[in-house]
Amino acid sequence: MTWTNTSDRALRARAEAVIPGGMYGHQSVMLLPDDYPQFFSRGSGPYLWDADGNRYIDYLCGYGPSLFGYGVEAIDQAYVRRMSQGDTLTGPAEVMVELAEAFTAQVTHADWAMFCKNGTDATTMALMVARNHTQKKTIVRARGAYHGAAPWCTPLSLGVTTEDRANQIFYDYNDVESLEAAVAAAGSDLAAIFASPIKHDTFVDQERPTTAYATRARELCDEHGALLIVDDVRAGFRLARDCSWSLVGVQPDLSTWGKAIANGHPISALLGSEKARGAAAFVYVTGSYWFSAAPMAAALETLKHIRETDYLETNLALGKRLRSGLDEAAGRHGFALRQTGPEELPLIMFEEDADMAKGYFWCNALIRRGVYFHPWHNMFFSAAMTEADIDFTLEVADESFKLLKAAGPLEPVAKLQMAHHAIHSIQPL
Amino acid sequence: MTWTNTSDRALRARAEAVIPGGMYGHQSVMLLPDDYPQFFSRGSGPYLWDADGNRYIDYLCGYGPSLFGYGVEAIDQAYVRRMSQGDTLTGPAEVMVELAEAFTAQVTHADWAMFCKNGTDATTMALMVARNHTQKKTIVRARGAYHGAAPWCTPLSLGVTTEDRANQIFYDYNDVESLEAAVAAAGSDLAAIFASPIKHDTFVDQERPTTAYATRARELCDEHGALLIVDDVRAGFRLARDCSWSLVGVQPDLSTWGKAIANGHPISALLGSEKARGAAAFVYVTGSYWFSAAPMAAALETLKHIRETDYLETNLALGKRLRSGLDEAAGRHGFALRQTGPEELPLIMFEEDADMAKGYFWCNALIRRGVYFHPWHNMFFSAAMTEADIDFTLEVADESFKLLKAAGPLEPVAKLQMAHHAIHSIQPL
Numbered sequence: 001m002t003w004t005n006t007s008d009r010a011l012r013a014r015a016e017a018v019i020p021g022g023m024y025g026h027q028s029v030m031l032l033p034d035d036y037p038q039f040f041s042r043g044s045g046p047y048l049w050d051a052d053g054n055r056y057i058d059y060l061c062g063y064g065p066s067l068f069g070y071g072v073e074a075i076d077q078a079y080v081r082r083m084s085q086g087d088t089l090t091g092p093a094e095v096m097v098e099l100a101e102a103f104t105a106q107v108t109h110a111d112w113a114m115f116c117k118n119g120t121d122a123t124t125m126a127l128m129v130a131r132n133h134t135q136k137k138t139i140v141r142a143r144g145a146y147h148g149a150a151p152w153c154t155p156l157s158l159g160v161t162t163e164d165r166a167n168q169i170f171y172d173y174n175d176v177e178s179l180e181a182a183v184a185a186a187g188s189d190l191a192a193i194f195a196s197p198i199k200h201d202t203f204v205d206q207e208r209p210t211t212a213y214a215t216r217a218r219e220l221c222d223e224h225g226a227l228l229i230v231d232d233v234r235a236g237f238r239l240a241r242d243c244s245w246s247l248v249g250v251q252p253d254l255s256t257w258g259k260a261i262a263n264g265h266p267i268s269a270l271l272g273s274e275k276a277r278g279a280a281a282f283v284y285v286t287g288s289y290w291f292s293a294a295p296m297a298a299a300l301e302t303l304k305h306i307r308e309t310d311y312l313e314t315n316l317a318l319g320k321r322l323r324s325g326l327d328e329a330a331g332r333h334g335f336a337l338r339q340t341g342p343e344e345l346p347l348i349m350f351e352e353d354a355d356m357a358k359g360y361f362w363c364n365a366l367i368r369r370g371v372y373f374h375p376w377h378n379m380f381f382s383a384a385m386t387e388a389d390i391d392f393t394l395e396v397a398d399e400s401f402k403l404l405k406a407a408g409p410l411e412p413v414a415k416l417q418m419a420h421h422a423i424h425s426i427q428p429l
Numbered sequence: 430m431t432w433t434n435t436s437d438r439a440l441r442a443r444a445e446a447v448i449p450g451g452m453y454g455h456q457s458v459m460l461l462p463d464d465y466p467q468f469f470s471r472g473s474g475p476y477l478w479d480a481d482g483n484r485y486i487d488y489l490c491g492y493g494p495s496l497f498g499y500g501v502e503a504i505d506q507a508y509v510r511r512m513s514q515g516d517t518l519t520g521p522a523e524v525m526v527e528l529a530e531a532f533t534a535q536v537t538h539a540d541w542a543m544f545c546k547n548g549t550d551a552t553t554m555a556l557m558v559a560r561n562h563t564q565k566k567t568i569v570r571a572r573g574a575y576h577g578a579a580p581w582c583t584p585l586s587l588g589v590t591t592e593d594r595a596n597q598i599f600y601d602y603n604d605v606e607s608l609e610a611a612v613a614a615a616g617s618d619l620a621a622i623f624a625s626p627i628k629h630d631t632f633v634d635q636e637r638p639t640t641a642y643a644t645r646a647r648e649l650c651d652e653h654g655a656l657l658i659v660d661d662v663r664a665g666f667r668l669a670r671d672c673s674w675s676l677v678g679v680q681p682d683l684s685t686w687g688k689a690i691a692n693g694h695p696i697s698a699l700l701g702s703e704k705a706r707g708a709a710a711f712v713y714v715t716g717s718y719w720f721s722a723a724p725m726a727a728a729l730e731t732l733k734h735i736r737e738t739d740y741l742e743t744n745l746a747l748g749k750r751l752r753s754g755l756d757e758a759a760g761r762h763g764f765a766l767r768q769t770g771p772e773e774l775p776l777i778m779f780e781e782d783a784d785m786a787k788g789y790f791w792c793n794a795l796i797r798r799g800v801y802f803h804p805w806h807n808m809f810f811s812a813a814m815t816e817a818d819i820d821f822t823l824e825v826a827d828e829s830f831k832l833l834k835a836a837g838p839l840e841p842v843a844k845l846q847m848a849h850h851a852i853h854s855i856q857p858l
Contacts, residue, residue, distance in 0.1 A: 011523055011526055014526045014530070015525075015526045015529070018526065018529035018530050018532075018533050018540075018541050018542060019525075019526070019529050019541055019542065019543065020541050020543065020701070020706050020707075020709035020710035021709075021710030021711070023521070024543060024709075024710070024712075024713075024714065024715065025713070025714060025715025025716070025719060025720070026715045027519070027520050027521060027715070027719075027720045029520070037520065038520055038521070039520060039521060039522060039523055039525075039526075040515065040518045040519065040520045040521070040522055041514070041515070041522060041523070042514045042515045043514075043515035043516075043518045043519075044515070048515075048518060048519055050520075051522075051523060058518075058519055060519040061519070062517045062518055062519050063519065063717065064717065065517045065717060065718075066517070070515055070518070071513065071515070076512060076513070079512070080509055080512075083505060083508075083509075084500065084505070085470070085471045085472075086469065086470070086471045086472030086473070086477075086499055086500065087472075087693055087694075088491045088494045088495070088693035088694070088695075089469045089472045089477060089487075089491055089499070090456070090469065090477055090487055090489040090490070090491050090492065090801060091456050091458070091466065091467055091468060091469045091479075092452070092456060092467070092468060092469070093468060093469055093470060093480075094440055094468055094470070094480060096444075096448075096468075097440055097443045097444045097447065097448070097468075100444070100447035100448050101443070101446075101447050103447075104447050111447075112447050112448060112449050113447060113448065114448065114449065114453060117546040117547055117695060117716070117718065118546055118547070118550070118716040118717060118718070118719075119716070119717050120716060121547070124579065124580065127580075127588075128580060128587075128588030128589065129588060130588075131588045131589070131590065132587045132588035137590050137592075149713055149714050149715045149716065150553065150579065151553065151556075151557060151581070152580070152593075154712075154713045154714065155713055156711075156712070156713035158557075158561045158708075158711045158712050158713065159556075159557030159558060159559075159560045159561035159708070159711075159712040160557065160560070161560065161566050161595070161596060163566075163592040163593075163595035163596060164581075164592075164593075166590070166592035167590060167592060233717070258717050259717050264516055264517035264718075264721075265516075265517070266517075266546060266695045266717075266718040266721060266724075268717070272449070277449050278449075279587075279588070280449035280450075280453075281449035281450030281453070282450070282585075282587045283453075283583075283585070283587050283588040284453075284454070284578055284583045284584055284585035284587065285453060285454060285578050285583065286453065286454025286455045286456070286578045287454070287546070287547040287548070287549060287578065288491075288492065288493065288494060288547060288548050288662070288687050288688050288695075288697070289494075289546065289547070289693075289695035290454060290456075290547075291454070291456045292693075292695060295695075372519060
């Protein structure tokens, strides 16, 4: 079947009339290569079908939620079963307690759990709990790290005030001196250090945390009576069956979770240690659907899959196969890739591609051939993927390297240049 | 069957270990009469069953979402059908465009829609859009009105900084002079006036908006180039098949929606007029599940029910029957009720009951007899309720008035006194 985008273009025109700018947020394809579809019709296992019926091996996995693949029967059935008894009622169901018990049993540092809807809910609650616990204001966090899209943390500054961003000091991820300087600048007002589990910022190379950095963050929090917060919304359960920083032997006081915890059903969570329980009990946080039972039933089943299957080892093996295969294929055509971060959360960019023209060309060739890669955001695996999916991806990648080589010198990506210019002209905060 | 709460107490003990304070947010029963159940097992139509199997006619309706009753087959089937094709994918499905089209067709002032998860998401986006549109900061809003639980608006101040609450000026609902004074105090910095569709604050009498107040809010926004925001999260589609202020002939620039729009499935929305489209297109707001297709399919089906059934007329008739029946029953036993606000969103308190002891005693008698009333939060009807449900409620109410009379003088409600004291000792903002 030939790749087409007629239906997608028609839907975009309709969307343009009733949605500002045609789409918003992280799923807008505004800054992706030109042929990326905006609208999808279906997902199943590792695959995604766009509005025109083109099939993709999906390395975005819904930007993280699809940990076991789309439409896992046991998880979706748990959702539907609970929904048929009652979902959004006037109070929570027993499953809320069961889920809090399961989570605190699963995550070493956690003694309690609070459930919410967005990753941003969880990170904002973490910030409030830390401020309430310490009765201090200043949050120290890494420059460029994403912690959600509320006024205090959204990456762009439009509609945001300077007061919304007050009481925050920034450090460079993995840079102990920079972290120490930020904490020193907080003086006696340190409420918390926020850390991503790995550096998974967009547009730049990823990094695992160094033990020195993670350990120092823990020490500094202890010295100041502040709370250490690991924001595991994006990477949680994708690197470990515990908080991601268990891999470097550091336990936070608070951790934030979302995306993969219910394999796509809408729930997020804040987990905390005993120390923070009192402060958490008295912040007033809530939402219309935070106590809904069906997503909790789905999360409970997902946690069972996390405990009882080898999804983690599967995803790592797939990640290694993809990484080495891509390096080989790139080398055959005279290209060098920058594949950074853990194999399970790949970010793939090109060497000698400061304006990203190679990456955009190559990704656009991949998308037209049935592989959904992202040129500047970390990607994900689902345990529904097989070696055959990786091998198909490698074939398509090889073909796309060939096309890239044949294309010769490329123009810079106009939409990226425009965005860069726009962002720098509007970011006063 | 005798009313019991053994299972509920056992669940509360388990919850206490793994959830801070045992529960949080608006569904915590901490400030409700002692016998209110915390955990529920099932919902169907107008009824709710608690963890012990006691059945209630539910006048909270999940705190709003259940507009047509729990488990409406056509709506839940729309959810499941879309879920089985794909829910949280790497991009939105066609249903997102269909829903934005349906919403803008339904709500007079709306030219565009953005979807999110919490009511708080919608109100926070409204605030950001208004600030981006005007390039000004100050929000004028009613004292005591609930607009969500983010740091800028959550009712308690624990974990909140003074900077989080900056750039807000308060007025008294329905008080034109007070509104004018707040706007004057904003000087040349007015970004928006926020208004609840009715005064539906907790613990105090409700009020419909006066035409003078609503009209003046519109005028003041126009004079200052500011945006008028009606927060219809709680009352939307419960007073009108349009924005609630259509009843007073005033069109806002932005309106916020949630709860009833998908009959309990997790979705909320910001709707806006043409004027605000450009500003909305450039605020960066997003969430992991904001583009999920299944809740959109449920919302589309709910909108169809809103257009094609007489739910609104049914709920009003039920509300009138309940209100007049309760007044009669109270009178028979020598009590006088304060039933305020629209009949469809009743708030029921007692005259001569400043410490709420009568209300608590009476509600506790009702709950043990199968009627879920709330002593200080507005209540809701679902179109699944019948006259027989109302009549059963009136019988139970009559019996409970009799018990209240027999009880003689009551002690003040200790938990309310403690909460009042705690709130006043911690509210520095």
